[in-house]
Amino acid sequence: MDDRELIGRVLAGDPSAERALYDAHVDRVFRLVYRMTDDVHRAQDYTQEAFIRGFRRLADFRGDSALSTWLCAIAVSVTLNGLRALRRLREREVGLDEAPALGTRRPEADPDLRTRLASAVDGLPEGYRTVFVLHDVEGYTHEEIATMLGVQPGTSKAQLFRARARLRVVLADFARD
């Protein structure tokens, strides 16, 4: 059964179609959200929220993009909002100067290249990191990313270019160490 048929059944109030639609897309959405959060509980929460919002707004889906892209756009928005709220909460708790970037690991704790790179990606500005995860990690095109983030494809390309440039600096530092 294709997405269009599933959408029609969901809108007609068929709960089994909701489950089928969920099953068809949940892996992709969860994987993306997990990559952005690195926390299984938060990834679960945000994925659930994304699907609930998706079902509530399904009547507004016009089919301009693939349903999976549309759902991932909702998931990215939910995740970024959640991470921002979390960051604000942490900053309030520990004070601005002491607040570590979300998910940042201390590179000196594990000098392994992979860990160091993961730390470097975690430490990228939100926009760069989001585009890096969507493009280089999850394999979305710049056009799809532009649709998800509500930006121009050129902006997505520019952010990816800057993200990679920053990561190259980290790699070069590592090679020198």
Added chain:
Amino acid sequence: MDDDRLEESLRAAARDYHTPPATPRDAMWRAIDGRRRADRVRRPARRPWIPWAAAAAALLAVGAALGRLSAPGTASPGTTSAPVSAPVSARATAPRVNEAAYRMATLEHLGQSEAFLTLFRASLHTGGRERLVTATARQLLASNRLLLDSPAARDPRTHLLLEDLELVLAEIAQLPADASAGDRKLVGEGMERGAVLPRLRTVVPAGSTPTRGDL
């Protein structure tokens, strides 16, 4: 490190970045299904009485707006009913009148919500606690849900705004009387995140009377 190794390392970083565990499908579905069931109970989508209830609520709420619109010098919304004995041309205007009534009811509701949220936000700074806050939020929430199920929500932008407003109103309505300042502030932050107030103000500019065609 040469360029090829650099690129390979970048690719490896991307491949291994926060490798996800297996998707906890069933656990997440249980939570989603529970909330969807609650949605269906709260907002039964296609029960025949809902449009009538929505229409009744809309027409009640729109009374004031209708009065203002019929004031001298202001365009009238048209005939409010189309009796069977009326000419065919008069009856043909009924759907348009109905549509206008919904639009006005929505504007009226959004205007009231904007005023309420402005007061609520101010109370976050002053620390004032009005006992009527949760009661008013519940009343607005009820109207909001009726409008969401009415033709007024057919417009995607209005629908989205009503949905986001619903979340904010629901959070305020659920605030216990002895809610801490922190809890209230979190609700306030939720409101800021969705930019609900600025969006409401775009639809209902401060000090203006809602008129037809504003939505």
